[in-house]
Amino acid sequence: METVTESQRVGTAKKLEKMFGHIDYRNPPELCPVRDVMSVASDQWSTLIILWLGYFPVLRFNKLKKYVYGISNKVLSQRLKVLEADGYITRNAYPEVPIRVEYSLTEFGQSYVKKLLELTEWMQENSPKVLANREKYGLL
Amino acid sequence: METVTESQRVGTAKKLEKMFGHIDYRNPPELCPVRDVMSVASDQWSTLIILWLGYFPVLRFNKLKKYVYGISNKVLSQRLKVLEADGYITRNAYPEVPIRVEYSLTEFGQSYVKKLLELTEWMQENSPKVLANREKYGLL
DNA sequence: CCGCATCCTCTCGGATACTG
DNA sequence: CAGTATCCGAGAGGATGCGG
DSSP states (O other): OOOOOHHHHHHHHHHHHHHHTTSOTTSOGGGOHHHHHHHHHTOHHHHHHHHHHHHSSOEEHHHHHHHSTTOOHHHHHHHHHHHHHTTSEEEEEEOOSSOEEEEEEOHHHHHHHHHHHHHHHHHHHHHHHHHHHHHHHHHO | OOOOOHHHHHHHHHHHHHHHTTSOTTSOGGGOHHHHHHHHHTOHHHHHHHHHHHHSSOEEHHHHHHHSTTOOHHHHHHHHHHHHHTTSEEEEEEOOSSOEEEEEEOHHHHHHHHHHHHHHHHHHHHHHHHHHHHHHHHHO
16 A cells, blocks of 8 residues: 555556646646636535535535535635536525525536545545644654 | 436435544634645646646656646745645755756655546546536526 | 745635625 | 625735846
């Protein structure tokens, strides 16, 4: 687990090579669709929104605001709009009084949250190491 | 591939439940180590740096700047410092004239780039869908 | 060549108050 | 309840020039 063999390394490089045919460094950043899509999907607030919607199938605006701790009205509604436009979530408004709006993941959003979850789990497992590294580095 | 069964959904929820014992919404954001570590590691520029260092075992400052298209001196050196502090990369300076500095991934960075790569591949595969969704949404 | 220091711009995002 | 509108401040980040 601690050592990476040469063959593993080459395997990774192969994958990256495939990737970087698309993330071509000679293209202007705004012409790279992967960068573009990632910048929305891996935004800090967006990821939290998606993760919570992965946990609760349906959430209303103020619940979401409560769980995504620290987010403001403005940013929450911005992110929700963009995430809806990109196809990760759906918005359902019920014309009651007071109005009720429910957000949930689309099928597409469901497939994304799985990927996101893998990364987050890695983060959770490894954050102690990172914090320890930081500590050590601070002493140099 | 297009449908998500109930059991899959529940499985995802279970994982998230495990996660959210740590990303507790009642904690202030600055006390959540996962948020903290993620904000560095999944930063837009940082991910590109790490991916390129996953592709090329060793890169010098100006090469890196070339591949991570659009990044400025300032941001590149900032990110490199933080990524070094967090243990993803190493910096080796050779006291020649002119000086030569080489960056590469640590073992830890290698393990991260694999995870990152999975996410990036998903992005690459699915970015057309997202762009199509955006298009459709724009017409509403 | 590496990358810091400076300056300056400009967007993001927080707070608050208000409306359908 | 679910946002929008407005204002405002902080700070991220770009450009440039210099120094080790």
